Amino acid sequence: MSKRGKLYITLIAITVLTIIALEMTKPKQINWFESYALHHKIPFGSFVFKEQLQRVSKKVKLVERPPFEYLKSNSANGTYIFYNDVINFGREELNSLLDWVDKGNTLLVSARDFEPMLLDTLHLKTLSVNTIGNFNNEYKVQLVNPRLDNNSFKYDKPTTFYHFNKIDTLKTNVVGFIDAYRNPQEEAIKDSLVNIIKQPFGDGTIILSTFPQAFTNYFILKTPNHNYTASLLSYINTDEPIFVDTYYKSGKKFYTSPMYLFLNNRALKWAYYIVLICVLIYIVFEGKRKQRAIPIITPLKNHTVSFTRTIANMYYEKGKNKDIAKHKIQHFLEYIRNTMYLQTATIDAEFIKNLAARSNNTLEDTETVFNFISNIEKQTTVNNIELERLNTLIDNFKSHNQWKTKP
Structure with a gap:
């Protein structure tokens, strides 16, 4: 290897080792994936919420199956909690949940936005929060009930939030507000946008929230945000079973x-x-x-001569001397056409004279060959002696030819 090649290899090796050293010594990057999974300790997991909820209530059950399947096989009453970035139940599953709520149970669903069928059922409409002037994409949330900690709580990660811009005022109770965080001096939210509502449904209750981040590690662990989540849970009965959904989660429970x-x-x-x-x-x-x-690659052998000999022997053994003589004569005439460039259609005195001159044979020898060929063609049978005589005359004629023959 040349010196230049060795130099290039050395520079590449040093570069690779430097990159590896820098990568291994730099701090581990934070995973900001919004998983909402109960076993995740990343910022947007909900491990802390699960631990605190199990401390508040001894009747917490984690449901890993779709709600339609779970409610069909279980008749327990209580509160069913769903929270995720996006939740779409579907018609049949939503109907089964509403039937379950109608029997006196509580349904709490928290997502950025909701499927149209659920909103139509509760006579609600949503609209995204206006972020004009909110250059830092910061939000603040607040609960309405004055008996709870109704200070505003800050959320400082950029995202898009929705609020309820149309509600059924006869049935719907406002639970919480959300707004863009514009003025740090403001402790309470003014011109509030409703983001949490509570509405009776049959003998039960439905609570909807557009702020699922309230259940994540990132929000709860920032003091005093845990008071907001705890106050929100005060709207459910912790003495009854609490079913926490783990099926509708962006994060996987296990990795395949x-x-x-x-x-x-x-x-x-x-x-x-x-x-x-x-x-x-x-x-x-x-x-x-x-x-x-x-x-x-071994070239293909020319078996023409072998093939010809095989055919000739076959004719000879079967006594077909006439056929052999005929082929011999045809081959001889082809030889004359290709080597001496004479037409053999008409064999007369002029043809024999020209052929004798071109082939370096005497006129008498040339006449002898063609006279014998004429006799053979007239006969119906040819014996062995005549066939050998024909072959000898043709070979002798060719031996005197001074012209170059084709291979």
Whole structure:
């Protein structure tokens, strides 16, 4: 290898090692994925909410099945809690939930926005919160009940929120407000936008919230935001069973891909990256196109002579001397046309004279050959002696030819 090649390899190796050292020493990046999964400790998981809820109530049950399937196989009463970025029940599942609420149970659903069928059933409409002037994309939320901690609570992650711009004022109770965080001096929300409502449905109650982040680790662990979540839960009866949905969650309960194990472990992740880098280096330096070995192909043998001999022997053994003589004569005439360039359609004295001159044979020898050929053609049968005589005359005639013959 040349000195320049060794230099390039050294520079690449130093660069790769430097990148690996920098990556391994830098702090681990925060995962901001909005999973809402109860087992996730990332900012937008809800591990803290699950732990605190189980401290408040001893009757918390985590439901890992779709609500339609769970309610069909269980007749327990209580409160069913759903919260996620997006929740779409579907017609049949929503009807089963509403039937369950109608029997005296409580349904709490928290999502950014809701499916049209649920909003139409409760005579509600939603609209996104106006963010004009909210340059930092910060929001504040507040509960209405003065007996609760009704201070405003700050949420400082950019996103899009919705509020209820149309409600059934005869049946709907306003529970909480949301608004853009514009003036830090304001402690309460003015010109409030309704984001949490409570509405009776049959013998039960439905609570809707457009702020699912209230149940995440990021919001609860920022003091005093935990008071907001605790006050919201005061609207449900903690003495009855509380069913917390784990089916409608953006985060997975378990990971089926083996790559998750590699990428989630720092050492395995960098081992995987180093292997990829080594493969790339190999491709760059060793992946050049090389000449493949050219296989030796044995050329096909010319079996024309063997084939001709086989056919001739077959004719000879079967006693077909006339056919052999006929082919011999045709081949001889073809030889004259190809080597001496004479037409053989008419064989007369002039033709024989020209042929004798071109073939370096005497006129008498040439006449002898063609006289014998004429006699053979007139006969119906040819014996062995005559066939051998014909072959001898033709071979002798060709031996005197001074013209170059085709191979």
